[in-house]
Amino acid sequence: MKYVGLMDCNNFFVSCERLFRPDLQNKPTLVLSSNDGCVVARSQEIKDMGIPMGVPYFKVKDIIKDSKTAVFSSNFSLYRDLSARVYDSLSEQVPTVEQYSIDESFFYLNADSNTDVEREALSIKNKIERQTGIPVSIGVASNKTLAKLASKFAKKDKGVFVLDTEKLQKLALEVPLYDIWGIGINLNKSLQSNNIANVADYLALDVAVVRKLYGVVGERLWLELSGKLINKVCRKKTIKQSITHSRSFNKAIFTKSVIEDALSYHTRMAAEDLRSVNLVATGVKIFIMPSRHGDYVLQGLSANIIFDTPTDDTFAMLDNINKVLNGIYKASVPYKKAGITLFGLIDKSSLQNKLFNNTVDKNILLNTLDNLNKKFGKDFIKIGDRQKSKMWQTKADKLSPAYTTRWSDIPIVSA
DNA sequence: TCTGGGGTCCTAGGACCC
DNA sequence: TCTGGGGTCCTAGGACCC
Numbered sequence: 001m002k003y004v005g006l007m008d009c010n011n012f013f014v015s016c017e018r019l020f021r022p023d024l025q026n027k028p029t030l031v032l033s034s035n036d037g038c039v040v041a042r043s044q045e046i047k048d049m050g051i052p053m054g055v056p057y058f059k060v061k062d063i064i065k066d067s068k069t070a071v072f073s074s075n076f077s078l079y080r081d082l083s084a085r086v087y088d089s090l091s092e093q094v095p096t097v098e099q100y101s102i103d104e105s106f107f108y109l110n111a112d113s114n115t116d117v118e119r120e121a122l123s124i125k126n127k128i129e130r131q132t133g134i135p136v137s138i139g140v141a142s143n144k145t146l147a148k149l150a151s152k153f154a155k156k157d158k159g160v161f162v163l164d165t166e167k168l169q170k171l172a173l174e175v176p177l178y179d180i181w182g183i184g185i186n187l188n189k190s191l192q193s194n195n196i197a198n199v200a201d202y203l204a205l206d207v208a209v210v211r212k213l214y215g216v217v218g219e220r221l222w223l224e225l226s227g228k229l230i231n232k233v234c235r236k237k238t239i240k241q242s243i244t245h246s247r248s249f250n251k252a253i254f255t256k257s258v259i260e261d262a263l264s265y266h267t268r269m270a271a272e273d274l275r276s277v278n279l280v281a282t283g284v285k286i287f288i289m290p291s292r293h294g295d296y297v298l299q300g301l302s303a304n305i306i307f308d309t310p311t312d313d314t315f316a317m318l319d320n321i322n323k324v325l326n327g328i329y330k331a332s333v334p335y336k337k338a339g340i341t342l343f344g345l346i347d348k349s350s351l352q353n354k355l356f357n358n359t360v361d362k363n364i365l366l367n368t369l370d371n372l373n374k375k376f377g378k379d380f381i382k383i384g385d386r387q388k389s390k391m392w393q394t395k396a397d398k399l400s401p402a403y404t405t406r407w408s409d410i411p412i413v414s415a
Numbered sequence: 416t417c418t419g420g421g422g423t424c425c426t427a428g429g430a431c432c433c
Numbered sequence: 434t435c436t437g438g439g440g441t442c443c444t445a446g447g448a449c450c451c
Contacts, residue, residue, distance in 0.1 A: 012451095040451090100450090100451085101450080101451045102451075103451075104451075181449095181450080182448095182449070182450080183449085184448060184449050184450080185448085185449090186447085186448060186449085187448080187449085217448090217449090302445090304444090304445095
């Protein structure tokens with residue numbers, strides 16, 4: 001019998017910060033999104049205070065003022081590094097692992113009729129925690145949808161939960177559909193209006209009706225909720241479909257040259273990512289947008305460029321971008337965010353090298369730049385972005401040290 | 416005053432063709 | 434004056450996720 005497990009790090013960003021700040025154990029701790037905008041990770045103490053996920057920081061500043069809450073800006077190099085450690089630990093223990101997000105992985109757990117699945121999962125959990133110091137929960141069921149659900153119960157329980165058919169039958173009447181992976185605000189509204197409130201209601205529908213009302217997505221969901229394995233766990237690292245780099249500005253920007261500068265910066269960063277995984281892009285989308293909350297919501301625009309040949313060349317990308325920006329930029333709009341998405345990604349080695357072109361020289365140049373930036377910091381050599389003004393740079397006032405990825409920040413232990 | 420960033424997948428509808 | 438229908442492909446935008 002094949003079981004699907006979901007391993008989920010508890011309050012992941014908070015756990016990462018606490019790993020190097022043991023004094024924060026059991027103290028209210030939270031992590032902010034970039035630009036210190038929203039609360040994106042909360043310790044149990046913060047959750048108990050009723051502070052919801054994703055709330056803007058300025059709205060809760062007053063609430064946490066008296067509680068001596070530790071507040072951090074997002075420290076992604078730290079989180080990525082610890083995420084890799086957790087992944088490695090899990091991979092050592094089970095045959096097939098699919099990393100789903102920075103803090104979650106699906107895996108197969110092989111078992112025969114004699115296996116104590118719960119004990120097996122508990123042993124995996126304990127080993128990960130011992131090896132990495134990051135607390136995790138594990139949900140186990142017959143497919144991903146149910147494993148996700150199981151992991152929710154795992155968190156409320158002892159950190160491990162096996163959702164079998166019997167338990168599911170009991171729970172189906174209690175679990176609201178909004179708690180199911182893949183059901184968001186809109187789908188939920190639509191279900192509500194048809195008086196379908198919980199998993200049991202949904203499963204009581206005929207699958208053909210589900211297909212008609214909620215499309216293939218709804219149908220797949222129905223099949224998985226009824227126990228079938230539709231969405232397989234797959235280890236192979238599929239090639240990314242797109243790479244995005246974008247940031248909000250710390251205040252509204254009207255000036256075109258500043259936006260150009262930001263777009264150049266994002267292009268450089270995204271192209272560097274692209275080269276680091278040996279891919280080339282077919283095209284790039286650039287987008288500029290005002291605040292999501294003001295009067296200009298609909299003034300955001302984007303434009304696509306298709307390259308002559310798929311490329312990973314920062315220079316070739318930059319050549320096009322400013323031309324396209326002219327077509328979408330409006331002087332009257334208070335822009336709050338800009339970014340680019342590289343799309344149509346393909347393996348660089350599968351790209352036929354044209355004879356008599358100069359890509360070899362370019363490759364050497366770009367690789368050298370990448371290596372220098374890797375060694376001396378990401379802004380050591382800039383292409384395109386002048387960064388004369390810091391107008392569009394983001395805020396990260398409460399950043400913790402790069403404990404695991406920068407020599408000067410490595411903690412020193414003294415006895 | 417202050418509201419993240421990076422993804423995937425699906426679908427409706429336009430463009431185009433015969 | 435009168436101007437089809439059906440198929441495919443593509444893309445922008447929606448929905449959802451962490």
